Amino acid sequence: MKIIVDAMGGDNAPQAPVMGAIQANKEDGVEVILVGRGEDILKTLADNGISDLPSGMEIAHASEVVEMCDDPATAFRKKKDSSLTVGLNLLKNGAGDAFISAGSTGALLSAATLVTKRIKGIRRAALAPVVPTGNGGAVLIDCGANAECPPEYLLQFAYMGSYYAEKVLGREKPKVGLLNIGAEPSKGTDLQTTVYPMLEAASDAGRIHFVGNVEAREAVQGAVDVIVSDGYSGNIFLKTMEGTGLYLAREIKAMFMKNLFTKLAALLVSGGLKEFKRKMDSSEVGGTALLGISKPVIKAHGSSDAKAIRSAIAKTKEYIASGIIEDITNNIDLMRLDTPAAAEKE
Missing domain, CATH: 3.40.718.10 (Isopropylmalate Dehydrogenase)
Structure with a gap:
């Protein structure tokens, strides 16, 4: 190789x-x-x-x-x-x-x-990073390559993201969610409401495992293995996650550095803190595939x-x-x- x-x-x-x-x-x-x-x-x-x-x-x-x-x-x-x-x-x-x-x-x-x-x-290649979530990481597709997308782009993103989650992340029957502002099929812009039945039909045919709309907070908690989005919304989601991770890391460090007792407490949970830092470290992820x-x-x-x-x-x-x-x-x-x-x- x-x-x-x-x-x-x-x-x-x-x-x-x-x-x-x-x-x-x-x-x-x-x-x-x-x-x-x-x-x-x-x-x-x-x-x-x-x-x-x-x-x-x-x-x-x-x-x-x-x-x-x-x-x-x-x-x-x-x-x-x-x-x-x-x-x-x-x-x-x-x-x-x-x-x-x-x-x-x-x-x-x-x-x-x-x-x-x-x-x-x-129709379009998509950036598909694996973002840290409660289920060990999810494929976010797209995260910025295509700011404006017709429904067919998102349909293809769902398939490609599902293949990636299965083949690279080892997820069996990966759950695919459409990033949206609510769980109901009627929520979202014309793009989300138009592509929703397309994803549903692909799921009914057994080609992907579409579980419906997913809000950002549920996506972070690990509700799905693949987060389908247009590049505009996906990039905002990704950058918000990155910024939140940096903010939390800074605040946690400041909290443990306040005095002798908090520093001793930090020693007791140092293993967990290192693992958290590793999960949020972009250098551990390395690269994003152009699917x-x-x-x-x-x-x-x-x-x-x-x-x-x-x-x-x-x-x-x-x-x-x-x-x-x-x-x-x-x-x-x-x-x-x-x-x-x-x-x-x-």
Whole structure:
């Protein structure tokens, strides 16, 4: 298995991608292609006391970098020798099994769609992170790739999220919920009320296990395994969870640091506090799959450190082994609304 890593993507590049890849290679035996400015990658190695590239690793030189300020829709075309474009072309041509980048989400989505292509019949690729919930985590799809969605997008998201929960998270008959402001089928905007009977019909046919609308608080408590949403609402849900986690962590720390007695109490519950911190730590999650792309493409968090990149590589290995792309491809006919408009937009 060979993973292609964008060495120039993210706030901490090239340090984080290079050293995260080194760790994955050394400790997990993963073969890696580092894509980026060769001189910058070699300097990073030298700065970390590494004189030679480890066995199983190679560098693919790319002279340009897609910056966060670049137009996401056109950056990869204007910068044809960027690490993003070169890396995805390597994936397309079979040089590696997957591509990971911590760079611009919009540019990665656009480039993956046009270079490696969507699975035929999938209308839009979706970001599908696993968010911490009361049942050990749920797939949130979509969380920002598609701000405006017609009902067919959400229908396809439900199928893809269900396959991911089953194949990657190991959930048997994963429960699928539609993120909404109430449990009743009549609640929500036109989008939610229109897609609800579509999801219900798919559930009645035994294709997914749709359990109805789910409010944000129930979703966090673990009511479902898959949270289906448009990218706008899903991104607000995700960012609220992240902010709440940071706030709680800060408040709990302050509470235990008040005096000697609270510090002693902290020692008694230190194991639980560490576990809570681990659950809320984005570096443990590593990366988010772009579901619907014909080859494995993983978006790592923009602020990823080396640990997060290594985690992203580990998650990518699971994603490759899951066979989820084949599942989506083989079941695409169940996920389509065969209308002239839909066919026109593919």
